[in-house]
Amino acid sequence: MSGIKKLAGQTIWYGVSSIAARFINYLLTPYLTYKFTTGEYGEMSILYAFIPFMNVIFTYGMETGFFRFSQNYDKDKVYSTTSLSLIYSTLILTLALIAFNKPLSQLLSVADKPEYLMLVAAIIAMDALTTIPFAKLRQNGQPRKFAFTKLTGIIVNIITIYFFLSICPKLIEQEPDHVLSHFYNKDWAVGYVLLANLIQNVIVFLILSKEFWGFKFNLNKSLWKEMMGYSLPLILVGLGGMINETADRIMLLKWWQPTGGVEDAESAVGIYAACYKLSILISLGVQAFKMGAEPFFFSQSSSENAPRIYARVMKFFVITVCLMFLFVVLYLDIWKYFIRNTEMWVGLSVVPILLLANMFLGIYYNLSIWYKLGNRTIAGAYITLIGAAITILINYIFIPYYGYLACAWATFSCYGVMMIISYVWGQKKYRIPYATSKLIAYIIIAVIFYAIHHFVKLAFPNAWINYGVATLVFILYFLFIVQVEKKEFAQLPVIGRFLRPKLKND
Incomplete structure (x- = not known):
């Protein structure tokens, strides 16, 4: 159980900070x-589907x-x-994006x-440059700075978006000759969201400047070649993952034209993207788990009990995401109010x-440890493709x-098949x-419980x-899980106090 507690601690520090940041962002x-x-929302969604795709590259x-x-090493x-x-x-790669701006x-x-793509290129570049500094914080056990940086960035993003989309128009409306009227363009709404994102990334980079400049100008060529041999197949994993996760918006834009109109x-796309965000609870849980699990799994790989630890992690993960699933679908009539535009409720x-x-994707992340530990990252590429x-x-x-x-x-089909494969x-x-x-x-x-409620x-x-x-x-589902897994739950800090006496009487 100590290994599980360690992973839980990492997930809380590194993952929950991301959950909090993204949940604050979700309030947008x-x-x-x-x-x-x-x-406009669909246009923004297309651009934000492109960004993570390029982040992988x-x-x-x-x-x-x-x-x-x-x-x-x-x-x-x-x-x-x-x-x-x-x-x-x-x-x-940033110069390449700028060169191919028009197509x-x-x-x-x-x-x-086309200026949107210039902003997107800058956002992607800043994301790439802060990837390893964030990883270094996780590796060195600096959760406070990790959480502070994530939350500060997203708060800056929200404040800046509100300034551009709400404060600026009001100031110009009240005072038509305001200095902002010479720069502000009310038809550039999506551009201001991108600009706010870029400002956020610059602030994050400045906070991480100490970690970023912690390297020496000495690229070890033999180590680099070995790392590239391991990491390059993960490009295919990531690109396939982005196709599975975000490219459907682009395909929907291109192939769904029932009346022949792009509008x-x-x-x-806007309806689908807004409703997709209602699956955020499990998405954030998976992201939190992934951030804590990756360094944890590698650190446990030399232990004789590693397979048993991985199995127990999987069990607790599945229980958690099942509870998350029910928490969202059973109260969907409340969650839907996060979408203010009622026309989007149709989705x-x-x-x-x-x-x-x-949920299947999260299980797949658990299962993928076999090819990462065994230096078989090409297998992950095949599965994702x-x-x-x-x-x-x-x-x-x-x-x-x-x-x-x-x-x-x-x-659903994609992640289900990936999980099974x-x-x-x-296992072989x-x-x-x-x-x-x-x-x-x-x-x-x-x-089944969801279907009954439906x-x-x-x-x-x-x-x-x-x-x-x-x-x-x-409640019935939770009690059912506790009853089946009472030996496991009896070892947990809080709920275990209610279950241990029963175990002794048994």
């Missing part, structure tokens, strides 16, 4: 859906390589080699505002599908008929004693009955 959803038209798996090689050499590699590549603007349907497609049917898809092929195929066939609903089921393949290469049957049962029972809500469309049944179902 009702604000932006109120300020933007569905077309700009970082090319070096963060994972940094954790992996720091276990066996001098940490200062690894940090210097990784940092210099990213600095050189970021400069080259990329056309591809992303912002040809009339309809942009609105569909709420995708939320349960996307929640399950993100299979997932990407499934995503593209399903979206290509079904988007013209079902729109964003096809995107949701493509995401990784499990089967991984690195056996881990997962409680597979039990974990599948937990997921199925959670879905049919009760349809039969009795009353808010009090809806929330009452939702609460009852959630």
